[in-house]
Amino acid sequence: MLTLIAILVDGLIYSSYLFMVAVGLTVIFGVMKILNVTHGSFYAFGAYMSATLVGIYYQTDLPEFGGFLAIFGAALVVGLFFGVVLERGLLRFLYHRDEHTIVLATFAMFLVLEDVLLMIWGTDPYYATEPMGLLGFIDYEALSYDLYRLSFIALAIVVGLGLWLGLTRTKWGKILLAVIFDREISQAMGINVTVVFLVTFVIGSILGALGGAYIAPTISVSPGIGVEVIVLAFAVVVIGGMGSIPGAMIGSLLVGISRAAAVHKFPEIELFVIYAIMAAVLAFRPEGLFAPAQARKI
Amino acid sequence: MNIMKRSGRVALLATGLAAAIGFTAGAATAAETVVMAVPTFLTGAGAPAFGVPARNGAEVIIEAINKGTLPAPYDKSGKGLAGRQIEALIYDESGGGVKQVAEFRNKVQKQGVDLFVGYISSGTCAAITPVAEELKMLTIFPICGTPRIFEEINTTPKYVFRTMGHATADGVAEALYVKANMADVKGYTGINQNYAWGQDSWRDFDLAMKQLMPAVPASDKAQWPKIFSGQYGAEISALMLSEEPLVHSSLWGGDLEAFIFQGSARGLFRKKKLLFSVADTSVYRLGKKVPTGVILGARGPYGIFAANVDTPLNNWFRKVYIDRYSTPPVGGSYQAAQGVLAAKFAYDKAAAANGGKFPSTDQVIAALEGATYQGIAAEVHMNRSNGHQAATIHQIGILEWDKDAGEPIMTKVATFPADCVMPPPGVNGTEWLKGGMKGAKC
Numbered sequence: 001m002l003t004l005i006a007i008l009v010d011g012l013i014y015s016s017y018l019f020m021v022a023v024g025l026t027v028i029f030g031v032m033k034i035l036n037v038t039h040g041s042f043y044a045f046g047a048y049m050s051a052t053l054v055g056i057y058y059q060t061d062l063p064e065f066g067g068f069l070a071i072f073g074a075a076l077v078v079g080l081f082f083g084v085v086l087e088r089g090l091l092r093f094l095y096h097r098d099e100h101t102i103v104l105a106t107f108a109m110f111l112v113l114e115d116v117l118l119m120i121w122g123t124d125p126y127y128a129t130e131p132m133g134l135l136g137f138i139d140y141e142a143l144s145y146d147l148y149r150l151s152f153i154a155l156a157i158v159v160g161l162g163l164w165l166g167l168t169r170t171k172w173g174k175i176l177l178a179v180i181f182d183r184e185i186s187q188a189m190g191i192n193v194t195v196v197f198l199v200t201f202v203i204g205s206i207l208g209a210l211g212g213a214y215i216a217p218t219i220s221v222s223p224g225i226g227v228e229v230i231v232l233a234f235a236v237v238v239i240g241g242m243g244s245i246p247g248a249m250i251g252s253l254l255v256g257i258s259r260a261a262a263v264h265k266f267p268e269i270e271l272f273v274i275y276a277i278m279a280a281v282l283a284f285r286p287e288g289l290f291a292p293a294q295a296r297k298i
Numbered sequence: 299m300n301i302m303k304r305s306g307r308v309a310l311l312a313t314g315l316a317a318a319i320g321f322t323a324g325a326a327t328a329a330e331t332v333v334m335a336v337p338t339f340l341t342g343a344g345a346p347a348f349g350v351p352a353r354n355g356a357e358v359i360i361e362a363i364n365k366g367t368l369p370a371p372y373d374k375s376g377k378g379l380a381g382r383q384i385e386a387l388i389y390d391e392s393g394g395g396v397k398q399v400a401e402f403r404n405k406v407q408k409q410g411v412d413l414f415v416g417y418i419s420s421g422t423c424a425a426i427t428p429v430a431e432e433l434k435m436l437t438i439f440p441i442c443g444t445p446r447i448f449e450e451i452n453t454t455p456k457y458v459f460r461t462m463g464h465a466t467a468d469g470v471a472e473a474l475y476v477k478a479n480m481a482d483v484k485g486y487t488g489i490n491q492n493y494a495w496g497q498d499s500w501r502d503f504d505l506a507m508k509q510l511m512p513a514v515p516a517s518d519k520a521q522w523p524k525i526f527s528g529q530y531g532a533e534i535s536a537l538m539l540s541e542e543p544l545v546h547s548s549l550w551g552g553d554l555e556a557f558i559f560q561g562s563a564r565g566l567f568r569k570k571k572l573l574f575s576v577a578d579t580s581v582y583r584l585g586k587k588v589p590t591g592v593i594l595g596a597r598g599p600y601g602i603f604a605a606n607v608d609t610p611l612n613n614w615f616r617k618v619y620i621d622r623y624s625t626p627p628v629g630g631s632y633q634a635a636q637g638v639l640a641a642k643f644a645y646d647k648a649a650a651a652n653g654g655k656f657p658s659t660d661q662v663i664a665a666l667e668g669a670t671y672q673g674i675a676a677e678v679h680m681n682r683s684n685g686h687q688a689a690t691i692h693q694i695g696i697l698e699w700d701k702d703a704g705e706p707i708m709t710k711v712a713t714f715p716a717d718c719v720m721p722p723p724g725v726n727g728t729e730w731l732k733g734g735m736k737g738a739k740c
Contacts, residue, residue, distance in 0.1 A: 145564060
C-alpha cells in the first residue's frame with residue numbers, strides 16, 4: 001500500500017515537472033506551428049536567473065518567503081526578454097519559410113544561447129536551495145516528502161487551469177483558438193496575427209523559463225540542463241499531441257506515473273519507460289493522443 | 299615535417315596557449331616544443347565537477363614544467379619535457395565518442411600533436427583507445443575509470459596508458475571499508491547512473507561485497523536513474539522504502555548535487571547511510587550542504603584526501619591551485635596533474651637514457667612502461683596491463699565539518715595498498731572479484 005502511495009505521489013510530482021517544462025513548447029507549437037528548440041534555453045536561463053536572484057535575495061534581510069518572488073520574477077524577466085527579442089529579431093523573418101527551416105533556426109539559436117549562458121555564468125554550478133528548505137517536509141510512515149516538490153503539483157494545476165480558462169473564457173483565448181484553427185482566415189477577419197504570435201511566443205517563453213526557475217532550488221544549476229529538458233519536453237508533447245494543452249497534461253501524467261511505477265517495481269527499465277510509451281503511442285496514433293484534428297486543404 | 303606548415307601551426311596553438319596558461323607564445327621555436335593535446339570537458343554537465351578542475355590542474359603543472367619550477371622530486375629535472383617547452387592544446391571533450399575520435403584524428407594528422415593527456419568520460423576513452431593505437435599516438439588517460447580499456451578493448455596496449463586506478467579499485471576499497479566499519483550492516487542497495495560508469499561501479503562494489511560479506515544481502519531494486527536526469531523524487535522514495543540501511547552511489551557532478559539537495563530536504567540522510575564513490579568533487583563547493591557522516595571516496599588518494607599530505611610537491615600544488623582558482627583542488631585536478639607528470643617523468647627518463655638527446659615516442663613509451671613515478675599525492679605504479687595501467691593507494695573515509703577551519707574534512711580515513719584493491723597484473727577485474735580476490739595484499 002505504501003509503495004502504491006509512493007508511486008502516485010512521486011508520479012504526480014514528476015508529471016507536474018514534465019507538464020511545466022512541456023506546456024510552453026506545446027502552446028507555441030499550437031498557435032505558431034513552430035517546434036521551438038530554443039525552449040531548452042528558456043528553461044536554462046530561467047534556472048540560472050532564478051538561482052542568481054534567489055542567491056542575491058537571501059543575502060539581504062528581507063522576509064524569507066520573498067525568495068519565491070525572486071523565482072517568479074526570474075521567469076518573467078527571462079521570458080519577456082527572450083520572447084520579444086527572438087520573436088521580433090528572428091522568427092518574424094522566417095514565418096514564410098517552411099517549418100524545417102524554422103526548426104533549424106531555433107536549433108541554431110539554442111546552440112548560440114548555450115554559449116551565451118556559459119559567457120554569463122561560466123561553468124560553475126549555481127545553487128538556490130533556500131526556498132526548498134523553507135517549506136519543510138511531511139512524514140508519512142517510512143516516507144518523507146518535502147513540501148517544495150509537492151508544490152510542483154499545485155503550480156502545474158494553476159498553470160494548466162490558467163491556460164485552459166484563458167483559452168476558453170476570454171476574448172484573447174478565442175482569438176488564439178481562431179488563429180490555431182486557421183491563420184489566414186483569422187487574418188482576413190481582422191485579427192492582428194502578428195500581435196497574437198508575439199504574445200503567444202512570450203507566454204510560451206515565460207512558461208519555459210518558469211519551469212527552470214521553479215526547479216532551480218532542487219537542482220545544481222549547471223551547464224547542459226537545457227539539453228536534457230528539451231528532449232523530455234519533446235517526448236511529452238509528442239505523446240500528448242503537438243499543440244494540445246490537455247495532451248501535454250495527459251502525456252505528462254502517463255509518463256510520470258509510469259516512470260514512478262518503474263522506479264519502484266522495475267528500476268532497471270526506468271530509462272526506457274518514456275521512450276517505450278512514446279513508441280507505443282506513435283505506433284498506434286502517430287499524431288499523438290490529443291492532437292487537434294487537421295483540416296486538409298484541397 | 300614541413301617546417302613552414304609547422305611554424306604556422308605553432309603560432310596558432312601558441313595563441314590559444316597564451317590565453318589558457320598565461321605565458322607568451324613565440325618563446326620557443328617549432329623544433330623545441332612538444333605539442334600536448336589536453337581534451338577535457340569545458341562545456342556541458344561534465345565541466346564543473348571534472349572537466350574544469352582537470353584543466354586547472356593540468357595548467358598548473360604544465361606552467362611549472364615549462365618554467366622549471368616544479369618542487370622535489372622534479373626540482374632538478376630542468377625545464378619542459380626533456381628540455382622542450384610544452385605547447386598545451388586544451389580543448390573541449392564534449393560531443394561524444396564519434397566527435398572525439400574525429401577530433402583526435404584531426405589533431406594528430408593536421409595539427410601535429412605529439413601526445414595526448416586527457417579524456418574524462420569512460421565512453422570517450424573506450425572510443426579513443428583503438429584509434430590511438432592505430433595512429434601510433436602516445437595517449438595518457440588520467441581520469442576515465444572503466445576497467446574495459448585494457449581488459450576488453452585492448453589487452454596488449456602500446457601507445458595508450460592510464461595513470462590512475464580503475465573502477466574495480468573503488469568497489470573493492472568501498473567494500474573493505476564497509477566490512478571494517480559496518481560489520482553488522484543488514485543489507486545494501488544503490489543508486490547509480492544507468493551508463494558504463496554507474497553500472498561498472500555498482501557491479502564491482504556488489505561483487506566485492508559478495509566476497510567480503512557474503513551474508514549481507516543486496517537489494518534487487520537498486521536504482522538506475524538516467525545520467526543527468528536531475529530529478530530523483532521516485533528514487534528517493536524507493537530508497538526510503540527499502541529495507542537495506544546502506545546505499546552505494548557513484549553519482550557525480552550535478553546529478554550528485556541534485557540528489558543531495560533533494561535527499562536532504564526529505565531526511566534521507568538521517569534514515570540511510572550513504573556511500574559516495576566520487577563525492578569529493580562537490581564537498582568544497584557545497585560546503586555544509588553535504589550531509590556529514592557520509593562515507594566518501596575520491597577514486598584514490600586525491601582531492602580532499604590529499605589535503606594533509608605534507609610533501610613539497612603536494613604543498614606547492616595546493617598553494618598554487620588555491621591562489622589561482624580560489625578553491626582547493628579536487629580529485630580531477632590531482633588526476634589530470636598526475637597524467638601530465640607521467641609525461642614529464644617519461645620524457646626526462648627517456649632523454650637521460652638517450653644520452654641527453656630528445657627521445658623518440660618509442661623511447662618515451664619504454665620509459666613509462668612498468669615505471670614508478672611520484673604523483674602529486676602518492677606514488678604511481680605503472681604495473682598492470684603490461685605496464686600501461688597504474689595502481690595507487692586508495693582511500694575511503696567519513697566526511698565531517700571542521701567548525702574551527704570552516705571547511706569539510708575527512709575522518710576515519712582508511713588507506714588501502716594498491717595491491718589490495720587492484721586485480722593482480724594480467725588478471726581481469728571481474729574474474730578476480732568473482733574468484734575471491736586471490737592474491738590481494740591488504
